[in-house]
Amino acid sequence: MSLEVDVEHRLGTVTLQAQFTATGRLTALFGRSGAGKTSLINIIAGLTRPDRARIVVDGVVLADTGRGIDLPPHRRRVGYVFQEGRLFPHLTVRQNLTYGRWFTPASARWGSFDGVVAMLGIGPLLDRRPALLSGGEKQRVAIGRALLSSPRVLLMDEPLAALDEARKAEILPYVERLRDEGQVPIVYVSHAVSEVARLASTVVLLAAGRVVATGDAVDVLGRLDLMTATGGREGGAILDTRIERHDARYDLTVLSCAAGEIVVPRLDRPAGAITRIRIQARDVMIATVEPSGISAQNILQGTIAEIGRPAGGSVDIRLDCRGQALLASLTRRAVDQLGLRTGLAVFAVVKTVALADG
Amino acid sequence: MLDLTPEELTAVRLSLKVALWATVVSLPFGILVAWALARGRFWGRSVLNGLVHLPLILPPVVTGYILLLLLGRRGPIGQILADTFGIVLAFRWTGAVVACAVMGFPLLVRAIRLSIEAVDPRLEEAAGTLGAHRLWVFATVTLPLALPGVIAGAILGFAKAMGEFGATITFVSNIPGETQTLPSAIYTLTQVPGGDAGAMRLTAISVAISLAALLASEWLARVVERRIRRA
Structure with a gap:
């Protein structure tokens, strides 16, 4: 897996200027709130139109403004797990899960419905509506829905931020399993050092719209000059x-x-x-x-x-x-x-x- | 009391037919226009918005007269319709359908637009990342979630069509059996001596139909809302 990102985008008073190449199974975009993490992931997904960008996932060019390439979100095949889940309220869990499968060409599909349902433990929920799910269950379904669209890369934007500690502990093992199965590279946005320390193989550290450091998680989190940025008192x-x-x-x-x-x-x-x-x-x-x-x-x-x-x-x-x-x-x-x-x-x-x- | 004369019965039937067709014909256009106004970013959006709302502000007689000028046999559009497709609208019940559809359009669009705007755009974004083209997003996410508003808009349009008078009488006149709708019939009855009883009967029917439509729309919207939001 390789993810190549080179982005420049004005966000109000700061300019997001990020360039990095990530090869790990789980790349954490790590930084304080306001560092530009979500903007960056939205640009990768095509939800935000950047001033300038070149984004390549495993050799597939998703955007290259210099060459006039800017695929719309529905043609990028990125799975996106949003902070608030964003399940479709009018569809059952099963219909939510299969939604993306409709739009994936048969040749590009991977992963089976039953396999994903079993891995996420959402079998008993299939006939329910999202309104009746707990926060943790919603997030698991959201992960399943993104996975079943057979994405080239899975983007997760602080998927645990809206959950309490118990629910976080419920979701984390699933993310780990996903990372270890290695079927799809993951980009994981977080401001929590504990999540990054636990999950990340590669860390991209962002501060005020810039990439401060990129590299192996152990190396980046072990750097003295980055301690304030990576953890502060918790470093x-x-x-x-x-x-x-x-x-x-x-x-x-x-x-x-x-x-x-x-x-x-x-x-x-x-x-x-x-x-x-x-x-x-x-x-x-x-x-x-x-x-x-x-x-x-x-x-x-x-x-x-x-x-x-x-x-x-x-x-x-x-x-x-x-x-x-x-x-x-x-x-x-x-x-x-x-x-x-x-x-x-x-x-x-x-x-x-x-x-x-x- | 509801001992209708054959003429009165014809007027009621015609009105129902005209209102139904007006609603059915304008609904797809109404949904498209409402979508464009709610979510579209294109040049001429405010012009479209103004155009849609025009029948609401213009005197109905003026709207009817404009329709007559455009769609009459000698009108620029009417002539093409008559010569190429053999469709004549002026002084026909189909013309009444057009008049009612045009007059009800702003109400229809407004209700649908509001309900589309109430759909969380983040859900549409999510559908996009799952591979759905904008049209599919609209068909599978936006429209189902906006359905209560679509129903409300359709019933509003229907009720408006049932009561349309000014534009209809100007465009297609008041021909019993062809273009004499319920309001036109009531108007005619009030113009002749001894027509009071008939006018009263038709008025009662008119009130009953409007109320029934309103109740039906509330009930339908509730049922749909429940189906969308709950298990």
Whole structure:
């Protein structure tokens, strides 16, 4: 899969100017509200006519204003899952789901009705009307409807934003499954770092209409200079780990990654499974000598790779733990007292590990 | 009381026939024009809007006279219709249909337009991303959701056609059995001595038909609305 986007479009006082190429299974357009994420996705879908754009999905040119190409939305074959679902109220769930199939040439169809219904668990809803569905059910049907139009790319515009936490947790596994089945590349708009950390293989970071960074999710979220943009107080590194073994006696699970072994409360997943975790910068302490007599279970060895610019009383630091980036947020005084400088070998004491995909 | 004379019965039947045809003929055009006005972005939109509303502001007699000038046997359009298609409208019941359709058109379009404008354009966008061409979007999303308004507009047009007098009498005159509709018949009865009883009978029928149409439209709109919005 490849998605090539090069867009220029005036939006009131800011100019959206975005150029990136994404090859991952799930590309997150990530940024604060007002960064231009939804405008960008609407331009990809053809719902907004841009001043200038070149959009290519897997070699198919959807728009190239320079060459006078600008396919109307109905000929782009992009599946669009809107924030508010936008199910047709006068049709049943079944009719909503099959709506797009009508317009897809038989040769371009993929995925079966039954398969999609089973994957999204919406079998019992088929004969109902959208008005009788819960928010989470509506979004699942909306995802199914977009999928069954056999799109070249699936666009999701903050599909969880209108849902409460419980409903979000209900939808996320379906998005993950969709990503892992890999039948269709996904572009996922979000302002929530937790969603991006959990789902994204590629991140396109937007701020004030511009692309600030593009790349592998682990790399982009692990960059010090982007911490304010990626997470602010919630900022932190993500690590892709593998489940090494379970410790039945203490109800723990041992994960391994380049940085070493990390112990977390027992996970209900088989050994060998790939698990993405997130370590927030404010949950990392730094020691210059190996700490002993400490209750923290996860102590990783590394070197200081980068010291950020101080903001108020605190400084953000990036560690290189055998190739794996780790972010830490320290007070300025601690940095001075410990004499921290780039290249110094240190120990990172990790207080809390959050499961990014749990 | 409802002991109608054969002439009166003919007038009632003719009026129903004319109003029905006027509604059926103008509905497709009305829907198209309402759609264009509600969603279209094209040059001459306000001109079209003005043109559609013209019969509402002009004196009906003037509208009828314009129709006579355009569609009469010697009129620019009437001549073509007569020579090429053999269709004569002036002083025929078909002419009454045209007069009623034209007079009811603004009401019909207005009701349909409002209900189309009330359809969430984001649903139409969604249909577009699912591969539906604009015409399909209209047929499968916009029109079904606007159906209550379409019904209301059609009934309004029908009621207007039942009561149309000025344009009809000017364009097709008042020929018993051919163009003497209910209002024309009432008018004639009030002009002759001893016609009061007949005028009263027809008035009662006129009121009953209009009320029935109104109630039917409310009921239909409710049924459709329920079918659209609920399970």
